[in-house]
Amino acid sequence: MNSLKEIEELKSQTEKISETARLDKAAVDSLMRQRDRLKAQRYLHHRLSATQKDAEMKAKADPKLIE
Numbered sequence: 001m002n003s004l005k006e007i008e009e010l011k012s013q014t015e016k017i018s019e020t021a022r023l024d025k026a027a028v029d030s031l032m033r034q035r036d037r038l039k040a041q042r043y044l045h046h047r048l049s050a051t052q053k054d055a056e057m058k059a060k061a062d063p064k065l066i067e
Contacts, residue, residue: 038064 042062047055 039059042064043055043059046058046062050058
């Protein structure tokens with residue numbers, strides 16, 4: 001009987017860990033999309049006054065991306 005109880009406990013813990021992992025992954029994906037949008041925005045900002053290569057370099061080094 002103990003083994004069935006232990007199995008149910010482990011199953012419950014596994015479900016909780018899986019749910020947390022899914023939520024964490026969703027949060028990371030959201031942050032990555034937000035970062036990509038900011039990078040694109042900074043690139044366009046720098047592109048108005050520079051060549052394409054200069055704009056890429058300035059956008060990568062932009063302090064707003066480091067925050």
